[in-house]
Structure formats: structure tokens, C-alpha cells
Amino acid sequence: MAHGENGPADRAVAGALEAAMRTRLGRECLYVPSCRLGLYVALRHWCEPGGKILMSPVNDDVILFVVLAAGLRPVQAPLSASDGSIDVDAVPDSVWNGLSGVLTTNLYGNPDPARRLRERCDRLGVPLIEDAAHAIGSFTDGAPVGSFGDAAVFSLSKHVGAKAGGFLAVADPALRTPLEQARDALLDPARLTAELAYTVRPYAEAAVRGLRLAPAAWWALRLLGLQEREDIRMPLRPGELRRALGAAPSLTALHSWVGVDMHDYRIAPGRARLRRIQHLLAGLDGRLAAHRAGTERLLATRWAPRALTGSPVQPLFRVPLLVADRDAAVAALARRRVTVGYLYDPPLDTYAGERFTDPSPSPAGAARFARHALPVDPLRAGPVIETLASAGIRPLAEQPGG
Secondary structure, three states: OOOOOOOHHHHHHHHHHHHHHHHHHOOEEEEEOOHHHHHHHHHHHHOOOOOEEEEOOOOOHHHHHHHHHOOOEEEEOOEOOOOOOEOHHHOOHHHHOOOOEEEEOOHHHOOOOHHHHHHHHHHHOOOEEEEOOOOOOOEEOOEEOOOOOOEEEEEOOOOOOOOOOEEEEEOOHHHHHHHHHHHHHHOEOOOHHHHHHHHHHHHHHHHHHOOOOHHHHHHHHHHOOOOOOOOOOOOOOHHHHHHHHHHOOOOOOOHHHHOOOOOOOOEOOOHHHHHHHHHHHOOHHHHHHHHHHHHHHHHOOOOOOHHHHOOOOOOOOOEEEEEOOHHHHHHHHHHOOOOOOOOOOOOHHHHHOOOOOEOOOOOHHHHHHHHHEEEEOHHHHHHHHHHHHHOOOOEOOOOOOO
16 A cells, blocks of 8 residues: 555555455455545545446445445435345346446345346446445356445455455556545555554444443543444534535545544555554455354344355354344344444434435335344344244234245
């Protein structure tokens, strides 16, 4: 990285990280400070500003803002109500024919139909970009998620637990140099304060979350800059957003949206950060095995989506149980100090409105999934199952014909 690495030793660590991911995925991999920065680099390379890109409406709002920052118009896809994956057959030809690209989500690690999307993109002559932030260990059609698209982005903040870093993986190795240059042009220099904050963050979070009083913990997280949202979705601020989009494509213009929950998403990594990430990545296979075991336990329960129970078990980052009353389930788990995160409700077309996105042509599946999905950590499978059973949490009734 041109900005902020401390010397050959740090470049060697970054190279070792890339080599490890290259071996796992079978593709050229470029280290990036965050998945969101990697996605922006990919979108800017493969999609001309002003184009439309199909994406999932059940996704982090930060991803919507990355797409907007790249100068693109998001188009919300129909989703399966049972597992939140893109429903390829429900996308009308009129929508397909107006696209400049497709962005998968692989929500919670559950693969989107990548092969079918790849075939459709090939017919249209548009790029497929895979957001594999939740899916670093998932497979579909006999291949790793992230090996179907022109590009794929991975996060090291999820299964790896590094709180930073990611990869941009590409099908064409010849693109590494221009993409590396594009990444470096967007980096902010490494800062000692950012590295110190990164070093102490795991200890601060552990101490804060160990507090007995939830309100005190919440305020402490806010003071430490580790919690910025008061609701599931960040405030849209439509007037400010409309003005910011006048400068797109631009990360700087949309920084206050793109940088939420990760202010250092484009800061070049320093030595301490790279070394910690290397240590954590070395333990990935063990983490994936634990996630797979917990996923298997949760998928054997009555709250499991039927669409996931007949598939090969993936090492899901979160298992989206489907419950009739999610608020009651969240409250019951909170009493056992089990936190439910990664909720994406309401869908992005409801959240952003037609001013900033093309709404889904069939929104019902996404709305139902977003409202009833209870994404739980498979590493807490035991307490989750015990709590939901003792609290009498009912599974979501299947729709007629479902």
C-alpha cells in the first residue's frame, strides 16, 4: 500500500494475508482496509456512473450508500421470503434489461444463486459483483462464494473477528495493478491514534459489554465511538443526501453515511493492525467449524427456515431463524445477555424511498423476511435455543403454498 505502511515487513504481512486468501479462494486477492472500501473500488472499476445495479433490499444501509457514492442507482431485487436470497425468477425482463451490474449479498452467509446470476449477467454483458462479507466460508454449486463474479469483496470483521480489513478478489489477475492503484488513491495515511484505538478496542468492548446495566453499557459504547445507531437504520437525512449526491462519484461527499460504525474504513493499516489480523486469520478454519456446528444445531429447531434445512450446512455468520414476534424474541434473549444484531429492517426501498432507489417489483418477500428474521450467532446456539423455548417464542407460520 502506497500510504501508511511502515516498511517492507508490513508489506510482507499484507502479502501473506493475500496469499492465504488466494489459496482459499483460487483467485487473485487484494487486501483492503475494509469490505466497504473494496466494494467501492470494484463498483468504480466495473460500473460507469449513472448506471443501475441490482441489489438486495435486506442489507446494511452502508452498502446502499457505497452504491450511491459510486454514482450508481440502486435497484432493489425481489427476495425469497424464506431465506432472504435474490429471487432470480421474480425479476422482470424490463428490470434486467436496464441494469449495468448485479451485486449479491449472501445474507448471513447463505449463498445467493450465484451460478444463475452469473449466467444472466453473461447474457446481458454486465458484471457480477459478490458481496461476501458474511460468507467467507460458504460454498454454492461446489465452489466458494466469491468465485463466481467478476469481483468479490470479503470482510475480516465477521467470522475472523478482526474488526478491520478485507479482500477484493478478482477473476482476472491482470487487473490487480490498476485496482491496487485505485485502492491506494483512496487511502488516508495511517495514523498513530487510529492504530492505538484499534489496539485497545477489543479490551474496551469486553469491559463495556461486561457491565451489568444495559443502559450504562450502551452509553459507554457511544462515548467510545463504538455505537452510532439509535435504531436499526441510520438517519437517512434526505436533504443532505440529495446535495451530497451532486458530487458523486465520491466517497468524501458521502463519508458521513459510508463511515458509520467504522470511521477508519479507508485508513491505511499500520503494523499492529496487520499483525493482529494475520494472527486471527490463521484461526479461521477453527472458527468456521464452530460456526458450522452451531448452524447445524439451530437449523434442527422449529424456528429454522425450511429453505435452509435441506441444504448442505454452511458456516453461517448468523442464522436467520423465523419467528412470529421478533420483538419478544429479542427481549427474551436480551434478558439472557444474548445480543441480536445485523437486523436489516425495513427493506432499503422502504427506508430510502424512490428518490434514492428503484423499488423492488415484488417487495412482499423482502418485507416479510426483514420483519421476522431473527439473526442469531451460531456460537451461542445453546443459550439461544434454551431461551426461545422457555420464552414460548412461536415460529413464523409458513405462507400458503410455502
